[in-house]
Amino acid sequence: MATSYFQERSTPASHDGLSPASLSVGAASRGANALSSRITSVLSASYADLEIRDALETLDARGFQNTVETRRQIRLDVQKEVIQCNGEIVKDFGQVAEQLKRIGTAIASLNQYCADMRVHIAAANRETGPVLEEATSLLNQKKQAETKQQVLDAFNSHFIISEAESTVLTSTAEPVNEEFFQTLTRMKKIHHDCQVLLGTEDQRLGIEVLEQSSKQLNAAFQKLYRWIQREFKTLDLENPQINAAVRRSLRVLAERPTLFQSCLDSFAEAREHILSDSFYAALTGSTSDAHNIATKPIEFHAHDPLRYVGDMLAWVHSATVSEREALEVLFISEGDEIKRSIQAGLESEPWLRSEGEEEVFDGKKALNQLVSRDLTGVARLLRQRTEQVIQSHEDATLAYNIANLIGFYKSTFSKLLGANSEVLELFTNLEGSAMRQFRANMRDHVAAVQSEFTVAPADLSPPDFLEEALQMLKALAKSYDTSIATVHDRENAFQSVLSEALDPFLSGCENLYKGLPQPNSDIFAINCLLAAKAVLSPYSFANDRVNEMDNTIREHSARLVEYQHQYFTYTSGLNVLLEALEDISDSPESVASIPALDAFRPDVLIQRSQQLDEFLPSALMDTAENIKQLRSRKMVQDITEEAASGFCEDFEFVESKILAADDLLDRDESEDEVRSGLRDMFPRTSGEIRVLLS
Incomplete structure (x- = not known):
C-alpha cells in the first residue's frame, strides 16, 4: 500500500493541461516553503519560557x-x-x-x-x-x-500623745532632757499636721486637736523658758565645755521670739552686772565675791596716766574677746539653727514683724549686740575713769596720746563687734573728749608763749618756742604713726594736729620774719621751715605739708639768689655797665653809641675793671658770708653758685656788647689811625670769670 501511495503521489494526474514536469516542480517548491516555515517557527520559539521548561x-x-x-x-x-x-x-x-x-x-x-x-x-x-x-x-x-x-489607729498614734508624754512635756518636775525634746518635736509635728484636718469638710476635729496641741506647746515652751532662766543663773561662761543642753534649749526656744528675747534680756542684764563687778575689782581690788583677785589692781600699779588708760582698755578688750568667744559657743556654734528657728517663730507669730518689713535674723549681728549690751556697765565705768584722767591733766601730748590710744582700740572693737556696735559710740565720745582737751591745752600753751613772739634770735636760728613746739610735734607724730595704723585718710586726719601744734608757732615765726631786713628775713624763714620739715619728713601722712614747706623754701631761696646776684653785680661794679646797656639794642647804630656812654668812658671803664679785679679773688667767700647763718650748708652753696652763674651771664652780655662795639670801630677807622678799643680797657673775659667763680 505504501508503495502504491508513493507511486500515486509521484505520478499524479495533470490538471488544467499542466504537464507532469511542471507539477513536480511546484510540489518541490511547496515542500521547501513548509520546511522553511517549520524551521522558522522552531527557531523563533523561546525555550526560556517557564511553561516550556516545566x-x-x-x-x-x-x-x-x-x-x-x-x-x-x-x-x-x-x-x-x-x-x-x-x-x-x-x-x-x-x-x-x-x-x-x-x-x-x-x-x-x-x-x-x-x-x-x-x-x-x-x-x-x-x-x-x-x-x-x-x-x-x-x-x-x-x-x-x-x-x-x-484611720482611727493612725489618728491616735499621730495626733494624740500619751499621758506620760504630756507629763514629760509640761510638768516642771520632769527634767529637760532628750525625752522632752523628742516629745516636743512630735508635738510640733502634730500642731503642724493639724492643717490637714482643717482642710476637710468637718473642721471640728482639727480645731479641737489644734487647740489642745497649742496649749501643750505653750506649756512646753514656758517650761523650757523657766528652765533656761534657772540655768543662766548658774552658767559658767569661763568653762569651755558649756552645757550642750543649754545650747539646744536656746535653739529650740528661738521658735518663740518673745521668750527668746526675754531670755537674752535677762542674760544680758546678769552678764552686765558680772562684768561691771569684775572690771571694778580689776581697778580697785575690792569685790563683793569672797574670792581674792589674782592680779594687782590697775589703780595701784599704773601710775602713768597713759598706762592707766591703756590697762583699762586692754582689760575691756580682753573681757570682750572672752565674752564673745563664750557667747559664740553658746549661740552660734549650732550654725544657722537659731536663725531658722527664729524665722519659723516669726512665721508662726507674724504680729511680731514690723509693718512692711521682713526681718532676717543675723546670728553674728545679734551676737555683737548681745556682747555690747553685756559691756554697758563696763563702758559706763570706763568712760568715767577715762574722762577723769583726760580732764585732770594739762599736758597736750598726753591728751593726744590718749586720743590715739582710744582711736586704736576703737578700730579694734569695730573689727571685733562690727561698725554698728553701741560700744563704739563710747570710744567715739572719749576720743572726741581727748581731742578737745588736746586742742584746749595747745591753745593755752600758745597763749602762754605769745610773749616770746617778739624778737628773732640774733643767729637767725629757730626760736625757742618753735623748737619746743617741734619736740612736742615729733612726739605727736610718733604717737599718731604707731597708734592709728588702720586709718585710710591718714593725711587729712593729721591736719587737725598740725593746725593746733604747728601752725600757731609758724605764724609767730612769720611775724618775726616780717620785721627782719633782707636777707636775714629769708634766712630766718628757711631755718624755721627746715627745722619743721626735719620733724615731719619721716612720716608719710605729712607729705602734703612737707611739699608745701618745700615750695615755700624754694620761694625764699629764690629771693636769696636774687639778693646774692645783686651783691655780685654791685660789689664788682658790673651793675653800672648793665644799667648803661639797658637801652642798647642789637642794631649797629645802637651798638656804635656804646663808647659815647658815660659808663664806657676810658677812665670810668678802667676803674670798673680794677674794681672787678679786686672783687674776683674772694668773690665766692664774700658772697657766701652773706647767708652763712643758713642751717643748710648745701643751700648756702647752691644759692651762691646759682647767683654766680647769673653774674657770669651778665658779664657775658657786657662782654658781647663791648666786642660788638670794638668791631664797628675797627671797620670805621682807617689803616693809619690807631685807637684803643673798649676791650683793651676792660680786658677780663667770661671764661676767666667762670674759672674764678667755679
Whole structure:
C-alpha cells in the first residue's frame, strides 16, 4: 500500500493541461516553503519560557525516550493520566463529604447540650442572686470597718500623745532632757499636721486637736523658758565645755521670739552686772565675791596716766574677746539653727514683724549686740575713769596720746563687734573728749608763749618756742604713726594736729620774719621751715605739708639768689655797665653809641675793671658770708653758685656788647689811625670769670 501511495503521489494526474514536469516542480517548491516555515517557527520559539521548561523537565523526569512511538502516544498517555488523577480526587472528596456529615451530626448534638446548660444556669442564677448581693454588702461593710479602724489607729498614734508624754512635756518636775525634746518635736509635728484636718469638710476635729496641741506647746515652751532662766543663773561662761543642753534649749526656744528675747534680756542684764563687778575689782581690788583677785589692781600699779588708760582698755578688750568667744559657743556654734528657728517663730507669730518689713535674723549681728549690751556697765565705768584722767591733766601730748590710744582700740572693737556696735559710740565720745582737751591745752600753751613772739634770735636760728613746739610735734607724730595704723585718710586726719601744734608757732615765726631786713628775713624763714620739715619728713601722712614747706623754701631761696646776684653785680661794679646797656639794642647804630656812654668812658671803664679785679679773688667767700647763718650748708652753696652763674651771664652780655662795639670801630677807622678799643680797657673775659667763680 505504501508503495502504491508513493507511486500515486509521484505520478499524479495533470490538471488544467499542466504537464507532469511542471507539477513536480511546484510540489518541490511547496515542500521547501513548509520546511522553511517549520524551521522558522522552531527557531523563533523561546525555550526560556517557564511553561516550556516545566514541560521539558516533566518529560525528562518521566524518562520518555525520543522515539517515534513515544511521540505518537504521548498525548494519549497524558490524557489518560489526567483522567486517572481526576478520578482519585473525586474518590477523596466523597470520603470528605462523609466525614462532614458525621461532624454536622456531632455539632448539632453539642448545640442541644449547650441550650440545656443555659437553661440550668439561668435557673441557678435566679436562686443564688439575693445571697450574693447580701454577701457583697457584708464584705463592703467589713472593709469599711477595717479602714475606719486603721484611720482611727493612725489618728491616735499621730495626733494624740500619751499621758506620760504630756507629763514629760509640761510638768516642771520632769527634767529637760532628750525625752522632752523628742516629745516636743512630735508635738510640733502634730500642731503642724493639724492643717490637714482643717482642710476637710468637718473642721471640728482639727480645731479641737489644734487647740489642745497649742496649749501643750505653750506649756512646753514656758517650761523650757523657766528652765533656761534657772540655768543662766548658774552658767559658767569661763568653762569651755558649756552645757550642750543649754545650747539646744536656746535653739529650740528661738521658735518663740518673745521668750527668746526675754531670755537674752535677762542674760544680758546678769552678764552686765558680772562684768561691771569684775572690771571694778580689776581697778580697785575690792569685790563683793569672797574670792581674792589674782592680779594687782590697775589703780595701784599704773601710775602713768597713759598706762592707766591703756590697762583699762586692754582689760575691756580682753573681757570682750572672752565674752564673745563664750557667747559664740553658746549661740552660734549650732550654725544657722537659731536663725531658722527664729524665722519659723516669726512665721508662726507674724504680729511680731514690723509693718512692711521682713526681718532676717543675723546670728553674728545679734551676737555683737548681745556682747555690747553685756559691756554697758563696763563702758559706763570706763568712760568715767577715762574722762577723769583726760580732764585732770594739762599736758597736750598726753591728751593726744590718749586720743590715739582710744582711736586704736576703737578700730579694734569695730573689727571685733562690727561698725554698728553701741560700744563704739563710747570710744567715739572719749576720743572726741581727748581731742578737745588736746586742742584746749595747745591753745593755752600758745597763749602762754605769745610773749616770746617778739624778737628773732640774733643767729637767725629757730626760736625757742618753735623748737619746743617741734619736740612736742615729733612726739605727736610718733604717737599718731604707731597708734592709728588702720586709718585710710591718714593725711587729712593729721591736719587737725598740725593746725593746733604747728601752725600757731609758724605764724609767730612769720611775724618775726616780717620785721627782719633782707636777707636775714629769708634766712630766718628757711631755718624755721627746715627745722619743721626735719620733724615731719619721716612720716608719710605729712607729705602734703612737707611739699608745701618745700615750695615755700624754694620761694625764699629764690629771693636769696636774687639778693646774692645783686651783691655780685654791685660789689664788682658790673651793675653800672648793665644799667648803661639797658637801652642798647642789637642794631649797629645802637651798638656804635656804646663808647659815647658815660659808663664806657676810658677812665670810668678802667676803674670798673680794677674794681672787678679786686672783687674776683674772694668773690665766692664774700658772697657766701652773706647767708652763712643758713642751717643748710648745701643751700648756702647752691644759692651762691646759682647767683654766680647769673653774674657770669651778665658779664657775658657786657662782654658781647663791648666786642660788638670794638668791631664797628675797627671797620670805621682807617689803616693809619690807631685807637684803643673798649676791650683793651676792660680786658677780663667770661671764661676767666667762670674759672674764678667755679
